[in-house]
Amino acid sequence: MDFLKVLSRGTSLSKGAGKAAQSQKTQKTPSSGASSNPQLFGHDTTEANDSQAPKASGRKRKRAQAPPATTIDLPPELDFFRDPSHAKNDKKEELDDQTAVEEGKDNAARIEEAKDEAQPMDEEECKRILRSHKVKVTVLEDYNKAKQEQMEAERKSKKRKKSKESVEAPAKKKAKEQLYPEPLTSFKQLRSRHGISRRLAENIEAQGYSMPTEVQLASLPLLLQGTAPESNGIDLLTVAPTGSGKTLAFLIPLVHSLLQQKHERKNDAKSDGIQAVVLAPTxxxxxxxVNEGRKMSLKTGIKVSLMRKGMEVVKEDGEGEEAPENDAHGSESDSGSDGEDTTKPAQRRKRGQLVKSDIIVSTPLALLHAIQRSKGSVAPLKTVKHLVLDEADVLLDPLFRQQTLDIWNAMTNPLLRVSLWSATMGSSIEELAISTINSRWSTLASESIRPNLIRLIVGLKDSAVPNIHHQLTYAATEQGKLLAVRQLLHPTAPRSLDSTNTPSLRPPFLIFTQTIPRAQALHSELQYDIPPEAGGSSRIAVLHSSLSSKQRDDVMTRFRRGEVWVLITTDLLARGVDFRGINGVVNYDAPTSGAAYVHRVGRTGRAGRTGGVAVTLYTEEDIPYIKNIANVIRRAEQVRGIVDEKDSCVKQWLLDALPTPTKRDKKELKRRGVEARRAGVEGERTKGRWRTQISTRSGFEKRVDRNRREAVEASRKRKSEGRPSKAEESGSEFGGFDE
Known part of the structure; x- marks a missing residue:
């Protein structure tokens, strides 16, 4: 107990101090601490239950009525008028109270365990919980049912031919079947209901996970039931908001399945090689x-490795056999009559050390280089039984598609189970996944039963997280955007919460740009905006793919430690990277698509935290394309419950005024970005180039510097060619200053 609080119980705070304390209490930021409830939806049901509780009467107390007497127990150190003969009795009572509290905790734990081991929920209860959390589970492809229907149709067609019946009209497309799996309400149920190992359950508890998020409460029962020996398994396609715990949702079933396989082959000392592959775009x-996987697999014997350059994952045929010296370097007896060597040794690349891990996490290109062989062939990955595509819409995008499909098709094990995870996934990605699974099974000569493909969607598909505040600001020009960012760094006045409860942006936050040169230019402009007393230039850093791996790791480490407050980056950090203490995101350059906006702003508001701010700046060049972003913001506000247009960031008149981009414009924007902005940085055209450059200097000053620079270059060129200068040509005695 705080003695100062007890002694100052009768004092009252001043009005100014009370207002300051109230403003500090209301201005909650995501970096203020862990969220008590990591779930995004389903709070309405709990609030409704709480509202049914009896409330105290709001009537004023009569003057004659005395206030209720309250007794305050002071600690023995402050109770100066206490009888010393009762000290021993008080100590006894204190010990009895402690034992009672401990016994109560043990009883509560037993009650919770008994609840976990209770009878399973009925279908109506499962439907209620899943719908309250906005979870929808659909069967995309039921291959066993489709095979039976095909056989039934063939049988009917044969009968129809024999009886010469009239051909019936084609049947209508059937609605997809919905599933209602029993949701996971607590992580303790993983051991009692699904039988995960004790060590894995301890690792989950050690990380502080108690309440599952929406994607976890629905996907974990599906995947854990699929890993059972009597089950055929499933292929899962998951669409869930950013920061909802998708990494943990696929790591727990992976580790559980590998532990089961390890237990089955405990008598066999020989390892089966790589069992699972996780692909990520960055x-x-x-x-x-890898870090999260190592936490889950601690002391379980499951090894998780990150794919690096020079590592080998497949043992090449004949590896370890050394070629004879004559064969390697050639000999005189193998030479032809003209003295030329007809036997040319095969050029083999230097082999790296073979990786002995159960789970490999890699980018597509790094893993593809490791399994590629001579003449462009790819070595088969026969032992892999689990393939996880994190950020699947990017991995199956044209940028990574061929690399991902080459790795996917190299996995020839008929027991392979695939899961795709992302916050945004279009119908084209679903069709590509189904066609890839079908084509792969058609090439496999196996009689194994194919797993069903199931889709899991949390919330609205392709929507931003609803627990952050969105701002769409028109800055007109590049100079306006630079001024807006400086105002975010240096507010002109202390900003308090207004009537609309609009939070303010506070460090640490991320700033996203379109290209690497623009990130570098913005870093050079803002590098010295933070005063030396607050850390100076060390508080602002830039991160992009042109940096080395060591430099990128160093910047990430400093940012996670809190040494860097403002991190300027490209879309390199837009997907999947978890920063739990990020207070906001600034889109200095507007995203090129609605999906890019969803992933960028998803760096804040992780795990149900509230108070995050997403600021998007757009200029005159962005107007033809900004309507997609405005629609995503409007949809997120509707999910949040903002109905009044007064409180909305995107007004209806703005949506009506913005032009609608065509499909061709969207495709070109996604591929190239805003062309004027790229031209302004790369110098593809000179007209209007200063409008899209990140600089505080005016166009006149840039023109004067360019003329001076061109004059100096022309003077040096004339001097190198031996031509006279302009002063000598005019006959003047003054020859100019020597350079």
Whole structure:
């Protein structure tokens, strides 16, 4: 107990101090601490239950009525008028109270365990919980049912031919079947209901996970039931908001399945090789998955490794056999009559050390280089039984598609189970996944039963997280955007919460740009905006793919430690990377698509935290494309419950005024970005180039510097060619200053 609070119980705070304390209490930021409830939806049901509780009467107390007497127990150190003969009795009572509290905790734990081991929920209860959390589970492809229907149709067609019946009209497309799996309400149920190992359950508890998020309460029962020996398994396609715990949702079933396989082959000392492959689009996301995987597999014997350059995952045929010296370097007896060597040794690349891990996490290109062989062939990955595509819409995008499909098709094990995870996933990605699974099974000569493909969607598909505040600001020009960012760094006045409860942006936050040169230019402009008393230039850093791996790791480490407050980056950090203490995101350059906006702003508001701010700046060049972003913001506000247009960030008149981009414009924007902005940085055209450059200097000053620079270059060129200068040509005695 705080003695100062007890002694100052009768004092009252001043009005100014009370207002300050109230403002500090209301201005909650995501970096203020862990969220008590990591779930995004389903709070309405709990609030409704709480509202049914009896409330105290709001009537004023009569003057004659005395206030209720309250007794305050002071600690023995402050109770100066206490009888010393009761000290021993008080100590006894204190010990009895402690034992009673401990016994109560033990009883509560037993009650919770008994609840976990209770009878399973009925279908109506499962439907209620899943619908309250906005979870929808659908069967995309039921292959066993489709095979039976095909056989039934063939049988009917034969009968129809024999009886010469009239051909019936084609049947209508059937609605997809919905599933209602029993949701996971607590992580303790993983051991009592699904039988995960004790060590894995202890690792989950050690990380502080108690309440599952929406994607975890629905996907974990599906995947854990699929890993049972009597089950055929499933292929899962999951769409869930950013920061909802998708990494943990696929790591727990992976580790559980590998522990089961390890227990089955305990008598066999020989390892089966790599059992699972996790693909991620960036090195930062891959290293983050490895860190989480090592936490889950601690002291279980399951090894998780990050794929690096020079590592080998498949043993090449004949590896370890050394070629004879004559064969390697050639000999005189193998030479032809003209003295030329007809036997040319095969050029083999230097082999690296073979990786002995159960789970490999990699980017597509790094893993593809490791399994590629001579003449462009790819070595088969026969032992892999689990393939996880994190950020699947990017991995199956044209940028990574061929690399991902080459790795996917190299896995020839008929027991392979695939899961795709992302916050945004279009119908084209679903069709590509179904066609890839079908084509792969058609090439496999196996009689194994094919697993069903199930889709899991949390919330609205392709929507931003509803627990952050969105701002769409028109800055007109590049100078306006630079001024807006400086105002975010240096507010002109202390900003308090207004009537609309609009939070303010506070460090640490991320700033996203379109290209690497623009990130570098913005870093050079803002590098000295933070005063030396607050840390100076060390508080602002830039991160992009042109940096080395060591430099990128160093920047990420400093940012996670809190040494860097403002991190300027490209879309390299837009996907999957978890920053729990990020207070906001600034889109200095507007995203190129609605999906890019969803992933960028998803760096804040992780795990149900509230108070995050997403600021998007757009200029005159962005107006033809900004309507997609405005629609995503409007949809997120509707999910949040903002109905009044007064409180909305995107007004209806703005949506009506913005032009609608065509499909061709969207495709070109996604591929190239805003062309004027790229031209302004790369110098593809000179007209209007200063409008899209990140600089505080005016166009006149840039023109004067360019003329001076061109004059100096022309003077040097004339001097190198031996031509006279302009002063000598005019006959003047003054020859100019020597350079």
């Amino acid at each position: 090195k930062e996301l891959a290293s983050q998955i």
